[in-house]
Amino acid sequence: MIRFENVTKSYGKNVILRNLNFTINPGEFVVLIGPSGCGKTTTLKTINRLIEPDGGKIFIDEKDITKENPVELRRTIGYVIQQIGLFPNMTVEENIAIVPKLLKYPKEKWQGVVKELLELVGMPYEQNAHKYPSELSGGQQQRIGVLRALAASPPIVLMDEPFGALDPITRDTLQDEVRRIQKKLKKTIVFVTHDMDEALKMADVIVFMDSGKILQMASPEEMLRNPADPLIAEFMGKHMSNANMIFTAADFMKTRVTKVSRTTLTLQSIELMRNREVNSLLVINDDDTYFGSVSIEKLRSQGKPGKEIGDMVSDEAPVVNVKDDARETFDKLMTSPTGYVVVLNDDATVAGLITKTSMTKAMGEALWGEMSS
Amino acid sequence: MIFNYITEHVVIVLIAILVSILIGIVLGVIAYWVRLAEKLILWIVEILQTIPSLALLAMLMIVFGLGNVTLIVGLVLYALMPIVRNTHTGLTNVEPFIKDAARGMGMTKLQRLVKVELPLSFPLIFSGIKIALVNSLSVAVMGVLIGAGGLGFPIYRGIQTQSMQLILTGAIPVVLMALIFDFFMSKIERRLLKRA
Incomplete structure (x- = not known):
């Protein structure tokens, strides 16, 4: 469980997060969405302490994360970014095995993990493990990016617009795969996107943010039925029936x-x-x-x-x-x-x-x- | 006879370059890590490079006396600039999202440096080493004036005796070695850059 308590953050006069309060339950797929600059990525990065809030507290399983060593904390939280961020100097296997190796898994164990994970996304070990990222397609690279985040079985995975740079067909396939994997492995996923289609497809809970505040936190169905703000309705756009549109x-x-x-x-x-x-x-x-x-x-x-x-x-x-x-x-x-x-x-x-x-x-x-x- | 000079010349230069690589990469990393030291380190190595080699060697001679050690120290100081600067530039220019990913994975600062940032900067660091090495081959000729060995010796002798043949005996191997090192190291450099 992840709990935000009065979390604030500003850069100079620029207020990024205003008093965020919300709770993410274990096993939930939570999507943070909103216009650019709304603070969704900042919110995500406070969870693994890549960004430290100015005020308020964040608890993971009731433990205040500022009391933990940030390096060790990050090893227990998966992290996937939009630019994929595979290390070009390492093979697929080395990339996936990074966190297990940091956690000092013995070789047989991390190799087993790599094999198992590659199987999970239908990329056979023999053909793929020893390739370099540059030899893979964009979609395959991001599959490895996701696997890398899952390798040390973190209960929580953070994803920052992971499919934003992929073509629509690949994106669709990866969305399905991630949803399937999440269901199967029962991960808590916090996922940032600006694409409402993606949010509606993936989320158990959508958190809609604007100017550092949460405008609405609800299931996709509820948000479609009762958008709490005109901006949300606008984001929903074509998904809403005409009767619900804000016409005058x-x-x-x-x-x-x-x-x-x-x-x-x-x-x-x-x-x-x-x-x-x-x-x-x-x-x-x-x-x-x-x-x-x-x-x-x-x-x-x-x-x-x-x-x-x-x-x-x-x-x-x-x-x-x-x-x-x-x-x-x-x-x-x-x-x-x-x-x-x-x-x-x-x-x-x-x-x-x-x-x-x-x-x-x-x-x-x-x-x-x-x-x- | 000439082969002895060549061997001595190469050995002096290689020792100097090895020391320079060690010090240079360390300084480059410090300049990258410590913002306060960044300007100072880059400034010092830049200044070192602008001192005329003859003057630098002469000053070092006062401290270290005559001989090969003084020449090696001089060559090290001279070779620092391209290595430090390229290390610093290489580390600074690693894509921010790669650094972000490494941090997000839970790598410590040192792990990020050793496993990710330095390997990704290596092509640029290698270019710096190449420049330093090719430069040092010719600067090392000056060593004869502070009592060091190498190919400076036949050249100096040639000047004293006004023997063009002797001068060329010293100069041609220097030029050839510089060209050969440059050729092969450039080849490696291109392959490294292509992989990166």
Whole structure:
């Protein structure tokens, strides 16, 4: 179990970690994710003391890690980095055997470990053990990188964007392999990434960080269902159903609407509607604020030459603010007796109009990108 | 007769280079490890290199007297610069993520140096050794002026007797040896660099 207690870190005035508190349970696959500079890698590196926090404490199995020798601590924690970091002057076997040798395993024992591990990722010992890293493909190199971290059977493995530099197909295979190995060997893995696909695929628990704080710590399902912050929702992007996306009324409205002053006369108004080919008009006060709407039917039944349009407006068209949630707007549109919803700015002026057509068009764009025409 | 001079010349230079490698790598490592010493060490070896060889040998003669030992000391001081500088540069330039990985594996500072950083710097250190060796072969000729042996002797004799033949007898082997060492060591150097 890894427990962070009020961990802080800053470089000069730059605050990297702000009072981190969280617990990682044994056997969990925990993914730290967030925009670059959010402190996820720093958090990872405090666990094996490559970075020392300024304040707070980190416990591994209830032991304060600052009380332990950093060199010995690191030998009990696996570490995989993005640039792979295999030592080019050593063979595959020598690379994998580094920590076992540091821990003074006898030769038969570390050789057995190397054989076993190579088998685990389907790289036969005879063909691979004596190659140098430069003779392997990127994917094979990172497999060895992972094996090297596992060689001394550490209960905890830290992985810092381990697959970030690999091509998508290799990345996918390695993700599956690591997940399989983690399940099989029951490791606690702390994994840093900025790729939400990867996080959702690998994690038991996702820790979402921003500006050195944890915005949310939850299972992938929970985070998808209830992102605690708009930034998280944005990171989830395409994984969220459209209903969960943060759309506002502004995203669905058309802004080319026909507005008339309330003093406009009946015949003028009918003429205008004919010209613009619209069925209703939005009537505004002298200070541009919204007054009401009039439909063509109403004008025909109630209007007479010389009568001002302001006397015939109705307020039956639903009104929403530009910042209102699109979902509410959608509900109002569906039940609207006029077939449209009026969108107002904060100062009560008309921002636009949402009709079934504008709604459909905007949804299409959200789903399939910008539409032609 | 000439072979004796050649042998003596080579032996003096090789001893000097071996000592220089030992001291140079140690100084290079200290410059890499201890930030306070870094500037000072690099500065001193740089200064040593700029002292004219004749002046350096003359000053050493006052301390160490006449003979081969004085020449060897002079050659060592002279050879330090390329070795120290290349060791320091090589260690400093090992990729940060390699150092990070080594630290993260739980290697001590010394283990990182011996198992990772020095092996990875070796091609550059070797280049430094090559430069030092080729240089020393010609500087060693000056040794005759402080009573040391080697190929300086026939050259000096040639100057005194105005015998071109004698001068060439001393000079040609120096040039040839420098070329031969340079050729073979450059070959090794290229192979090392290719592997790294």
